[in-house]
Amino acid sequence: MDMMARLAGWQIRPPLIEHPPLPTCADADRLLVDRPGTRLKNLFLRDNYGRRHALLLTRPGKQVDLKALSRQQGWSRLGFASAERLQRYLGVAPGHVSVLAxxxxxxxxxxxxxDEELKDGDDFHCHPLRNTATVLLSRSDLLRFTGQTGHTPLWLPVPSF
Structure with missing residues (x-):
């Protein structure tokens, strides 16, 4: 899928920055990739039974307390979803995850x-289904995108260690 064409069809035309593969935030740090905007860490989570799934966006350096988050959200023990679940539900491989998936x-x-800590952010860094590029999605474009996909964002205080 050409993600940029899909976005343009929804009147979303964010800047696109090409770069070497960046599967993790640490990889971007190592390469000293300097991009304006708000960097994100994307965590694909599942409940203990594998019946519920969530994509959590937070700050790159935040260590999320999954035990506290699962209690807060009323989910049975949260954990990271497998690569197979990531492919099945979001259609991407590990290292390519972003809200655009x-x-x-x-x-x-x-x-x-x-994460509520992102509320003042703008120009969110998102892989366009591949980790060799980053789009800078404005807050209004993020909301337009989630409206098009039918995903209502839940802003929440994300507990950390």
């Missing part, structure tokens, strides 16, 4: 959780 969740099986 929700375009592949047509069955609406993944919840979108956004």
């Amino acid at each position: 929700l375009v592949n969740d047509v069955a609406q099986q993944v919840e979108l959780w956004l």
Whole structure:
């Protein structure tokens, strides 16, 4: 799928920055990739039974307390979803995850959780289904995108260690 063409069809035309593969935030740090905007860490989570899934966006350096987050959200023990689940629900491999992968969740099986600490952010860094580029998605474009995919963002205080 050409993610940029899909976004343009929804009147979303963010800047695109090409770069070497960046599967993790640490990789971007090592390469000293300097991009304006708000960097994100994307965590694909599942409940203990594998029945519920969430994509959590937070700050790159934040160490999320999954035990406290699962209690807060009323989910049975949260954990990281497998690469197989990531492919099945979001259509991407590990290292390529961003909010834009929700375009592949047509069955609406993944919840979108956004850390309240990001509320003042803008120009969010998002892989366009590949980790060799980053789009800078404005807050209004992020909301337009989630509206198009049918994913209502849940802003929440994300507990950390």
